[in-house]
Amino acid sequence: MRTLLTIVVIVMLLLGGSFTSYRYIQTTTHTTGEHLEVVVQSISIQKWEGAKKELSTVRQSWDENNTWWSILLDHEEIDTIDISIRRLERLLESQDVTLSLSEVSTLKLLFENLHDKEKFTLKNIL
Amino acid sequence: MLIVVVRTLILYIVVIVALRLMGKREIGQLQPFELVVILMISELAAVPSENVGVPLLSGIIPILVLLSASLTFAYISLKSEKARDIICGKPSILIDRGKISEKELRKNCYNISDLLEELRLNNIPNIADVEFAILENNGQISVFPKVQKRPTIPEDFNLTPQYEGLPLTIIMDGKLKKNHLEQSKKDLDWLKSELEKQKITRIKDVLIASLDSSGKLFVQAKATKKTNPSKNSVR
Numbered sequence: 001m002r003t004l005l006t007i008v009v010i011v012m013l014l015l016g017g018s019f020t021s022y023r024y025i026q027t028t029t030h031t032t033g034e035h036l037e038v039v040v041q042s043i044s045i046q047k048w049e050g051a052k053k054e055l056s057t058v059r060q061s062w063d064e065n066n067t068w069w070s071i072l073l074d075h076e077e078i079d080t081i082d083i084s085i086r087r088l089e090r091l092l093e094s095q096d097v098t099l100s101l102s103e104v105s106t107l108k109l110l111f112e113n114l115h116d117k118e119k120f121t122l123k124n125i126l
Numbered sequence: 127m128l129i130v131v132v133r134t135l136i137l138y139i140v141v142i143v144a145l146r147l148m149g150k151r152e153i154g155q156l157q158p159f160e161l162v163v164i165l166m167i168s169e170l171a172a173v174p175s176e177n178v179g180v181p182l183l184s185g186i187i188p189i190l191v192l193l194s195a196s197l198t199f200a201y202i203s204l205k206s207e208k209a210r211d212i213i214c215g216k217p218s219i220l221i222d223r224g225k226i227s228e229k230e231l232r233k234n235c236y237n238i239s240d241l242l243e244e245l246r247l248n249n250i251p252n253i254a255d256v257e258f259a260i261l262e263n264n265g266q267i268s269v270f271p272k273v274q275k276r277p278t279i280p281e282d283f284n285l286t287p288q289y290e291g292l293p294l295t296i297i298m299d300g301k302l303k304k305n306h307l308e309q310s311k312k313d314l315d316w317l318k319s320e321l322e323k324q325k326i327t328r329i330k331d332v333l334i335a336s337l338d339s340s341g342k343l344f345v346q347a348k349a350t351k352k353t354n355p356s357k358n359s360v361r
Contacts, residue, residue: 003197003200003201004201006147006193006194006197007194007197007198007201010190010193010194010197011194013190014187014190014191014194017187070181071181071182071183072181072183073181074179074180074181074184075178075179075180075181076179
């Protein structure tokens with residue numbers, strides 16, 4: 001009986017935890033992706049203040065969620081995103097359209113990769 | 127560095143808890159799937175403890191998965207004999223009624239040298255003395271010697287020795303085990319008198335006191351025992 005109970009508890013924890021963490025990552029990456037899309041549009045029409053404001057929202061959200069991300073994901077990926085955000089902040093200050101757009105694309109891809117890596121697919125299992 | 131220390135301790139505790147939940151079988155590695163679990167758990171625990179870039183959960187979750195898988199296999203093999211045969215395999219009889227089974231040796235990739243070595247390790251240097259030799263699922267060989275070659279037992283001489291139960295540890299490392307004392311149907315006064323026979327006045331000074339089923343008390347005092355004749359209480 002104890003064995004069965006232990007198995008059930010662990011399985012429930014694993015399934016529940018997996019589902020919760022996936023939903024959390026999906027939600028945060030989706031939200032961040034939307035903000036970054038706004039940044040792209042702002043940069044395209046050279047609305048630098050708007051772009052900076054939107055990026056600061058991304059930065060704030062990133063700082064708030066950093067703890068949970070560190071628990072769930074590889075720290076190297078988190079560091080890469082951190083570096084990319086800081087680079088984009090500097091590029092927005094220097095008002096370089098080409099490099100800023102390139103950095104935003106990189107940042108968007110990094111977040112999309114995070115989301116894709118956590119999906120329960122055959123590709124990720126293999 | 128402190129981070130590595132804390133992570134290692136956390137994973138160490140997780141592994142201990144996992145092994146405790148899996149039970150004594152896991153530590154004894156009775157079955158192949160249990161050996162696999164032990165090996166994998168040790169590897170899984172090592173990676174996050176030395177690499178701080180890897181989240182701790184990356185080590186803990188696979189350990190939990192292995193724990194649940196191992197418990198599941200153990201539970202299934204407990205309930206179903208067929209499943210047990212598939213999961214654990216069946217023991218192989220390498221020597222059957224004194225005759226070596228070449229077929230079983232080949233099937234298990236066991237050569238004659240290995241067989242002779244195992245027999246010697248079982249204190250049987252002469253293969254002619256073996257009635258049965260069984261290769262168990264955990265890789266060990268159980269050897270049953272021929273009747274004329276086995277050690278004699280009291281039954282061979284129609285003797286009925288006295289019953290020998292498990293000895294009870296009454297005092298361990300200076301601490302009295304009250305439940306064992308009650309179980310032995312003895313009291314503290316008896317214990318006091320037995321210790322005084324050995325010139326020991328305090329329970330604290332006893333390293334071990336073990337009572338066998340014939341009522342004999344084995345006592346050993348601690349090396350740093352202080353014999354104080356003025357203090358006659360045994361607490």
